[in-house]
Amino acid sequence: MIRDGAIQLNGKPAKPNALTQTGDCVEIAYPDPVETDVEAENIPLEILFEDANLLVLNKPQGMVVHPAPGHLSGTLVNALLYHIRDLSGIGGELRPGIVHRIDRMTSGLLVVAKNDAAHRALSNQFRDHTAHRSYAALVDGNIKADAGKVDAPIARHPVDRKRMAIVPGGRDAITHWRVAARYGQYTLLQLDLETGRTHQIRVHLASLQHPVTGDVVYGREKQPFGLVGQALHGYRLTFVHPKTGERMTFYAPLPDYFLQALKKAGEPGSGEYILNLLKELECGNPS
Incomplete structure (x- = not known):
């Protein structure tokens, strides 16, 4: 985003090596989500919790989280696009709603964001x-x-x-x-x-x-x-x-x-x- 000029420091495009100080003004222009070409697929999901902002699910062993070469269908993202109408787009075209991931052959819990505000807040928690x-x-x-x-x-x-x-x-x-x-x-x-x-x-x-x-x-x-x-x-x-x-x-x-x-x-x-x-x-x- 820095290289694309989407982040400004004190009204000027920020440089990748820029250091901030107390009182600096940082502005971030989040790009509009790119419409995904990934198809929705009716794949069963074990959802433990869901509300308007997020859902928590138990991913089975063998399921890929997001599409990648060799795994363009049958992924968690394909299933989410079928089960949920609106997903966060911050993750990019191939990862709508995905805040974190686990390996294909690892099973377990994942939280998925259903809007951009939830995505940013949850991502910050994992980062911090x-x-x-x-x-x-x-x-x-x-x-x-x-x-x-x-x-x-x-x-x-x-x-x-x-x-x-x-x-x-x-x-x-x-x-x-x-x-x-x-x-x-x-x-x-x-x-x-x-x-x-x-x-x-x-x-x-x-x-x-x-x-x-x-x-x-x-x-x-x-x-x-x-x-x-x-x-x-x-x-x-x-x-x-x-x-x-x-x-x-x-x-x-x-x-x-x-x-x-x-x-x-x-x-x-x-x-x-x-x-x-x-x-x-x-x-x-x-x-």
Whole structure:
């Protein structure tokens, strides 16, 4: 937007390296949303909450969030365009309403903006780390410690541009983890994100030599327990409602693919038991 002249500083086009001072006047001219060519598709969605400003949904494993080469249909955006008449356009032509995203083979909670004001407010919360996300992950190996933190910058892999990696000078990335249960060769973790970088949890856990089970990109090629992707689920999402100011927290129970993997790993408890266990571990987290 700076290069397009849409941001002015004290009445003049701002430069990318401009520094602001107290008393400066910054004006932003948001462009009109571009009419999308993405087609609406009648794809079922699991919506947990919806009002005039936003909706919260539980994305299934295997669904791409927004259209991309090789995935121009069957995405969350295609489904949203069918189910909701008006969506925020700030995200651009291919991402109407999308505030944040999760990987295709990761399941879990997402918040979607239904107007531009909600989109800006929610985006600011994710940028400022006042919106919080918690995940459950089954990982390879038996982690000896009960809890820990990975503070390591992430950027594109210097050789394989389709992957992310821990790279000096990359974007700050911090992941907190706690052991929820141990199954000998596998461990169930509860994780909280301070930042939300692409593939953050997967890269950070792989750096501990405990990659997410089923993750063929950052872990082993073998996928046990009938998994077709990584055993990673965003089970909790917290943010402040952009209109009412109410702090809202949502939970998504572990999906069947995750529960089946846990059962085969040796977990005797029910899905409700596991979710309650994860909730107990949230106490004292940075969120």
